[in-house]
Amino acid sequence: MNKNNGTYIIVTWNNEKEIEDCLSTVSRYSPKNSKVIVVDNNSNDRTVQIIKEKFPETELIESKENLGFAAANNLALENVSSEYICYLNPDVILTEDILTPSIEILEDQSEVGLVACRLKNKDGSNQPSCFNFANSWSLPCEILHIGAVMPRSLRKKYFLNYYKTNDDFKPDWVIGAEMVMRTKDARAIGGFSTEYFMYTEDMDLCKKISVILKKQIYFISGVSLIHLGGASEAQNVNYNKQKKLFQNDMIFVRKFYGEEEARKTADYMAKAYSMRKLLLKIGYWKKNRKYQIEKNNVAIQLINEI
Template identity: 45%
Template sequence: MQNEFQAKISAIIVTWNSEKDIVKCVDSILKYENNIEIIVVDNNSQDNTVNILKNKGEKRLKVIALKDNVGFAAANNEGLKHANGKYILYLNPDTLFVESGLEKLTNQLNSNVGLVGCQLLNADRSFQPSVYMFDNPVNIVIEQFNLGKLMPKVIAKKYAPYLNKIDTNVEVDWLVGAFLLISKRDCQRIGGFSTDYFMYAEDMDIAFKIHKLQKKVVFSPNFKIVHVGGNSEKQDVSSTKKEKMFSSRKVFSDKYGWNNLPIFYFCYLIKFLLFSLAGCIHGDYKKRSKEYWRTLKIIRKVEE
């Protein structure tokens, strides 16, 4: 049995058939951080993830091998049961630490701030968007038609924050779930991740629950990690990414009294019509119109 390691921060990482990513992720954390335990919850991977991690013999590493793929939310909640740290870091397996300073970031969590995210970088160290607004008709239309690019910068910062590099701490609606830092106490108060979702929207949901505690969600550019993105997701061919995404959006809407799927449908209908007309001129536009038509059918299916 591994010796218990008492840490200030517990990093919980859910993985599924991601042995190459998770080994790199764990090694990067061990390299840059000392006062942290790493809890990997494996969702019944069919690769060699569990054996590789267990054979590392690292006292700061706990490996929890689930017998079934219970989904992202439930697996994170299982990891929380084994966490000893005062603070919880929810982390994706396709992330890499590239600097120290995580412990300083915990100082931002207090009676007013309940959730903190950091700057995500692409593999080439370029900027990766991670700040978003909750769905409403205005925000959906702006995002779907890329209207933020046409707005003055001062307005775009408010209505299209995902387009802008943010160089100061700011209060936000929600953050991409590749990196979410929260106190264990607040995590327990909100019940961890909602298992209403199997995949997608869990990060939006947990941020919403923090807001309901009358606490802020904050983005901090003072700490950076690399996020490759989507490697586990690409392996799941049981249904389309968009169907899962819109299904989760519907769950979120049903929970909190917002019905935004008709707005998404309207946006894709407009794009379908515009690209269908443009397709008479150029074949590439016709391909896009077919993709929008498929998305319309997905939204209709989810709404049923």
């Protein structure tokens, strides 16, 4: 295996608006001898053309079909010859070297299996990127925003989506917009799980690192990058996406905790949304009140369907 500084793995699908900024900043802030592999999931825009014309040094794999996020990343992993990899979304913009400090942690701490840096919005504000694994406790708590009223000490353990810190720490899982791993570890767990076509693959990957490798996830607080999709994804609550998220949560819970826990999780989520609906009706009077209630009703319907 060639010990260069690492290989960035990027999966694209109709990313003509983002890919140039992404690859330009990867080139600008990459350590010497690092490599980039892009797998394009059969884009029908100018993504492939932009890569070929402006970034000829990039190893481009053109799929004839949309393989999905997981399978496309795994295809790139087969072609990696470096000791380290960095999974990177095409809608990120680097503002500093993220690879070197991540590799240093992996070299110094054998118990760490994955390192992630802080994600920021384009305006410089922080994006939530560290979470607890989905189960019958964490998902209802997220629905009811219980972490918002909990003390900081409890947030760090049980309510990570509300935990804000300037210190490094080890969460359950991190958003997959940027992840650095040892190549051998990624291969040992089979890369991303392909039962998820989109969403939840990052949580599943982190869980496999914990269960199979017995290793931890490490969050670097002082190194950051911009994730453009974070803000828009937070606003995207359409029916199909929410249905897919619920379905994938159930796949995850069933896979790692069993059928009984999956049934309990769905039941508790439905009860949490019913309670949230009541709270919205009696105590929520912001302008988007009607929208929030409608969104809540859709969630209850979807949970009943799964």
